[in-house]
Amino acid sequence: MKTNKSNKAASPPPLMALSKIKNENLVKQKQLMIARKAAAVFVKKGYEKTTIRDIAKATGLAMGNLYDYIQKKEDILCLVFDLYHQVIEDSVRSPEITAIDDPVEQMHAIIRIGQRSVRQYRDEIMLMYRLSHLLPPAYLKRVMKRERRHIKQMETYIKNGVKKGAFKVKDPYFAASVIFILQSGLATRGWTFERKHSRKKTDNLMTDVITKSILG
Amino acid sequence: MKTNKSNKAASPPPLMALSKIKNENLVKQKQLMIARKAAAVFVKKGYEKTTIRDIAKATGLAMGNLYDYIQKKEDILCLVFDLYHQVIEDSVRSPEITAIDDPVEQMHAIIRIGQRSVRQYRDEIMLMYRLSHLLPPAYLKRVMKRERRHIKQMETYIKNGVKKGAFKVKDPYFAASVIFILQSGLATRGWTFERKHSRKKTDNLMTDVITKSILG
Amino acid sequence: MKTNKSNKAASPPPLMALSKIKNENLVKQKQLMIARKAAAVFVKKGYEKTTIRDIAKATGLAMGNLYDYIQKKEDILCLVFDLYHQVIEDSVRSPEITAIDDPVEQMHAIIRIGQRSVRQYRDEIMLMYRLSHLLPPAYLKRVMKRERRHIKQMETYIKNGVKKGAFKVKDPYFAASVIFILQSGLATRGWTFERKHSRKKTDNLMTDVITKSILG
Amino acid sequence: MKTNKSNKAASPPPLMALSKIKNENLVKQKQLMIARKAAAVFVKKGYEKTTIRDIAKATGLAMGNLYDYIQKKEDILCLVFDLYHQVIEDSVRSPEITAIDDPVEQMHAIIRIGQRSVRQYRDEIMLMYRLSHLLPPAYLKRVMKRERRHIKQMETYIKNGVKKGAFKVKDPYFAASVIFILQSGLATRGWTFERKHSRKKTDNLMTDVITKSILG
DNA sequence: CATGAATGAGTGTTCATTCAT
DNA sequence: AATGAATGAACACTCATTCAT
Structure with a gap:
């Protein structure tokens, strides 16, 4: 084991870099929220049967706004x-x-x-x-x-x-x-x-x- | 376990009964072929991304004919x-x-x-x-x-x-x-x-x- | 009124002439049967929702044979x-x-x-x-x-x-x-x-x- | 007859409630337009022979957008x-x-x-x-x-x-x-x-x- | 930052018709 | 004469993604 003594595993840098939103904290916070809500929907309906509309509804974000935090489904x-x-x-x-x-x-x-x-x-x-x-x-x-x-x-x-x-x-x-x-x-x-x-x-x-x- | 001494597991009757084809042997033979070819395509592309057209091409059947052997994807x-x-x-x-x-x-x-x-x-x-x-x-x-x-x-x-x-x-x-x-x-x-x-x-x-x- | 004294109205010649079947009586008899059975199906399901298969089943004719007595639906x-x-x-x-x-x-x-x-x-x-x-x-x-x-x-x-x-x-x-x-x-x-x-x-x-x- | 003295007959609420569009006025206005244009097409081609694409073209709406105002044909x-x-x-x-x-x-x-x-x-x-x-x-x-x-x-x-x-x-x-x-x-x-x-x-x-x- | 109406290519599925047997 | 498997164009409908406001 290298010397990563923290009990948090080093989280790799997020792949989806460029959201159009500037405020970085807001981005992280909303992405977390999206992940949580989306997971619940995916569990219930399955990924492929879940539409972006579903995610938008579940997260309370407008569809366009949702796309400010992600690039693709x-x-x-x-x-x-x-x-x-x-x-x-x-x-x-x-x-x-x-x-x-x-x-x-x-x-x-x-x-x-x-x-x-x-x-x-x-x-x-x-x-x-x-x-x-x-x-x-x-x-x-x-x-x-x-x-x-x-x-x-x-x-x-x-x-x-x-x-x-x-x-x-x-x-x-x-x-x-x-x-x-x-x-x-x-x-x-x-x-x-x-x-x-x-x-x-x-x-x-x-x-x-x-x-x-x-x-x- | 009853006395099913055969080494073939008793295969339960297929759920999808009514194909439009009347020749029963043909149905079984083609369904087997479809399963084999389709499995290969599913493995490569995933089920949801595989279209009926893909299956038709892989099996060599016309789309309509494929649907003579199944009811739904x-x-x-x-x-x-x-x-x-x-x-x-x-x-x-x-x-x-x-x-x-x-x-x-x-x-x-x-x-x-x-x-x-x-x-x-x-x-x-x-x-x-x-x-x-x-x-x-x-x-x-x-x-x-x-x-x-x-x-x-x-x-x-x-x-x-x-x-x-x-x-x-x-x-x-x-x-x-x-x-x-x-x-x-x-x-x-x-x-x-x-x-x-x-x-x-x-x-x-x-x-x-x-x-x-x-x-x- | 012309002098059509018969109580049968003169039936106009059927439009669909050339069936592939030679025996004229057979043609007429089967066409009549087709009309009767088909009418019942049309009444129940509607014309557009009735398939040729339905008609074939209702008349007891094989699809190809049905097409020996008609040209199109x-x-x-x-x-x-x-x-x-x-x-x-x-x-x-x-x-x-x-x-x-x-x-x-x-x-x-x-x-x-x-x-x-x-x-x-x-x-x-x-x-x-x-x-x-x-x-x-x-x-x-x-x-x-x-x-x-x-x-x-x-x-x-x-x-x-x-x-x-x-x-x-x-x-x-x-x-x-x-x-x-x-x-x-x-x-x-x-x-x-x-x-x-x-x-x-x-x-x-x-x-x-x-x-x-x-x-x- | 109750005392409905208005000369407008009370129009029953439309059965097809949930369009995907949220602006209610827009929905009513476009649905009216759709009805008018569609009627003309139906008259000319018949309902069953009219495709959704025909309606889309006639109304000037994109197909998907048309489906925002209706659920089914x-x-x-x-x-x-x-x-x-x-x-x-x-x-x-x-x-x-x-x-x-x-x-x-x-x-x-x-x-x-x-x-x-x-x-x-x-x-x-x-x-x-x-x-x-x-x-x-x-x-x-x-x-x-x-x-x-x-x-x-x-x-x-x-x-x-x-x-x-x-x-x-x-x-x-x-x-x-x-x-x-x-x-x-x-x-x-x-x-x-x-x-x-x-x-x-x-x-x-x-x-x-x-x-x-x-x-x- | 947020909104949601608009786009259109792509999907599963049906069915009139043909033709080898 | 009769059979029914095969064909494939055409249809209704969906949905990720964009963009004007």
């Missing part, structure tokens, strides 16, 4: 990805986690917080899952880089645990990936589990699999 | 799901698997064949993941039922291994789900692994995780 | 007009009428039979009413000529009654037209009357208006 | 009905009529004005006759209600004349209906009369039939 998608990636990423760097020293305790916290985020943002995560292929290629690269960074962050925690003798893992990167996939699976395939077990039970079972099996 | 999606679900489902009931008696050997075969299918149909599987929410609700139910059947099939193999003392698994359904998710993850997140390891290595690591960790 | 319309014009026209020349000598009695018969036909073929009459503008111009002319002939036939009966001193009518053609319109009105606007009176009452009132008022 | 038909029903309805409540006290004079005015409207809007009236069955059922009901209101308005005038001893009519509603049908007949079957007599002559003959015969 696609940009709204990017804004949504920006927002929720940040949210997810932040969760894994939260003080709730970094403050813990004991690797096992820490991993439990990571899993617990991960499960909490997954449950809270399940819709948004599934949205991103489904829509990533609609992103402009340049932006898609960024998204994937971000995801790798996320996995590497987890890898770091695991390596740390290995060093301290808490885990026995041959390939920490692979383990981190598996954990990541299992947690994504909770978002996208939650219903598979929850037909049999309660959420709590599911979470416990998953925690067991990760701590006992994956991390030895 | 949506139906093509269903045809694609029908086709590749069948393919995936068949793979887990293949004689290559059912012929094996030793549970460990059998599980290895399951995993190996699963990995092979996942690699062969990665694009189509990802397509189905992304597009399932576009299915008509009635059809979506069928798809989910099918997926559960798939997981239960795996559960059966696991239970069998437990009975024979080969596996130690408290909750075979949960284990089956985890295996399913991990294999799906290979399809949808394969790139995550393959940045670090070769396919072969990845497969071996995954096999290890499943056999040693999940199944004890 | 329009021709079916003409066949329908041919059939029901004949029916209506015949009614006013029926022996039930021509056999009566007393002009007043005769007029009562005309009205009664007119009302009966109107009630029996209301749907078909309204159909013809609504669709006449879709006829090919040449055929439309024939239709209008036929209608005038119908009115003139009535005019002849009126003139006869005037000559015999039974009616006092200045302008028999005008009177005939008014009668024709009132009877058409019964077909197209029947509901207007029948909200207030029974069919029988309506018929009696109408008969009164015609005999007492129009014909003095 | 059908709605244009409704707009046309709305417009010309209003026109017809207003004519029978015009001060030219209501200002007259003497029932005979008044009836003459009604007939004269009716004939004038019928001649002026013959094409539009015929259009409405032919196309009423294409209206959405809910709207058709309104149209029929409106027509009954029209007839009842005439009934009121007749009853008034009866009360004042000017007419001898047993069934004023029936008489009103007959008058209505005769005047409609002038629109739809005018050519029947006008082959023999001038318009003026025809009008006079018709006036005679109505005043002398129908109203005694």
Whole structure:
């Protein structure tokens, strides 16, 4: 890990540079609002079936005005990805986690917080899952880089645990990936589990699999 | 599981009944062809950006004739799901698997064949993941039922291994789900692994995780 | 009136000459059947919303075979007009009428039979009413000529009654037209009357208006 | 009749509420324009053969913009009905009529004005006759209600004349209906009369039939 | 900065008609 | 004579984007 000690992941510079609006703060604030409202609409209707009119109505902006903050419909998608990636990423760097020293305790916290985020943002995560292929290629690269960074962050925690003798893992990167996939699976395939077990039970079972099996 | 000993999963009757064509064989044959060709186009362009004209060109059918075999664009999606679900489902009931008696050997075969299918149909599987929410609700139910059947099939193999003392698994359904998710993850997140390891290595690591960790 | 003493109005030669079928009787018989079945479908669905497929199904003919008896969809319309014009026209020349000598009695018969036909073929009459503008111009002319002939036939009966001193009518053609319109009105606007009176009452009132008022 | 003393018939609220345009006045003004221009095109080409592009061209609106004022092609038909029903309805409540006290004079005015409207809007009236069955059922009901209101308005005038001893009519509603049908007949079957007599002559003959015969 | 009316290319879908069998 | 699969032009309708106010 480089020396990015902040618990905020460095947010990459927004792709859509030139809005016609000069006031930069206003732009950021409105773009955030747009992302939030748009995400809700996308979740309900799907991206392709959501019209710019829908977004305008949901955000309370006039259509022309909306276009002062974006250049194309696609940009709204990017804004949504920006927002929720940040949210997810932040969760894994939260003080709730970094403050813990004991690797096992820490991993439990990571899993617990991960499960909490997954449950809270399940819709948004599934949205991103489904829509990533609609992103402009340049932006898609960024998204994937971000995801790798996320996995590497987890890898770091695991390596740390290995060093301290808490885990026995041959390939920490692979383990981190598996954990990541299992947690994504909770978002996208939650219903598979929850037909049999309660959420709590599911979470416990998953925690067991990760701590006992994956991390030895 | 009833005594469906055939290695072909019972294919549910196609939802889209009334094509305007009277020759039933022709209908089945062309629908299969449409599914295959359409899937390729969907993979390349995405469902929503694929026009009926694209499908017509890809299938070599005139637009009007294409509509003799379907009722709506949506139906093509269903045809694609029908086709590749069948393919995936068949793979887990293949004689290559059912012929094996030793549970460990059998599980290895399951995993190996699963990995092979996942690699062969990665694009189509990802397509189905992304597009399932576009299915008509009635059809979506069928798809989910099918997926559960798939997981239960795996559960059966696991239970069998437990009975024979080969596996130690408290909750075979949960284990089956985890295996399913991990294999799906290979399809949808394969790139995550393959940045670090070769396919072969990845497969071996995954096999290890499943056999040693999940199944004890 | 020329000397067309037959009670069958001379049917003009069918416009659509060349069917590919050689057997003339077969052609006529099938065309009649087509007209009858098609009329029913047109009544139910409207001409424009009725497809050739619908007609084929209704007639029991294969689409290609149907086209052996017509040249274009329009021709079916003409066949329908041919059939029901004949029916209506015949009614006013029926022996039930021509056999009566007393002009007043005769007029009562005309009205009664007119009302009966109107009630029996209301749907078909309204159909013809609504669709006449879709006829090919040449055929439309024939239709209008036929209608005038119908009115003139009535005019002849009126003139006869005037000559015999039974009616006092200045302008028999005008009177005939008014009668024709009132009877058409019964077909197209029947509901207007029948909200207030029974069919029988309506018929009696109408008969009164015609005999007492129009014909003095 | 309540105390609706205005000479404008209360126009029922338009069924097609939500246009995408927010400026209400603009909507009304353009819808009126659309109705007028569309009616002309429908008269020339028939409703079904008129394409939305035709209407767009005729109105000078872009296709998309046209759809800001309507929801479906059908709605244009409704707009046309709305417009010309209003026109017809207003004519029978015009001060030219209501200002007259003497029932005979008044009836003459009604007939004269009716004939004038019928001649002026013959094409539009015929259009409405032919196309009423294409209206959405809910709207058709309104149209029929409106027509009954029209007839009842005439009934009121007749009853008034009866009360004042000017007419001898047993069934004023029936008489009103007959008058209505005769005047409609002038629109739809005018050519029947006008082959023999001038318009003026025809009008006079018709006036005679109505005043002398129908109203005694 | 904000508004919302206007643009028009593009989409899914239908259907009269033909023609090989 | 009869069949029904194939053709493709044409239609109603949508929606991202612009721009005058």
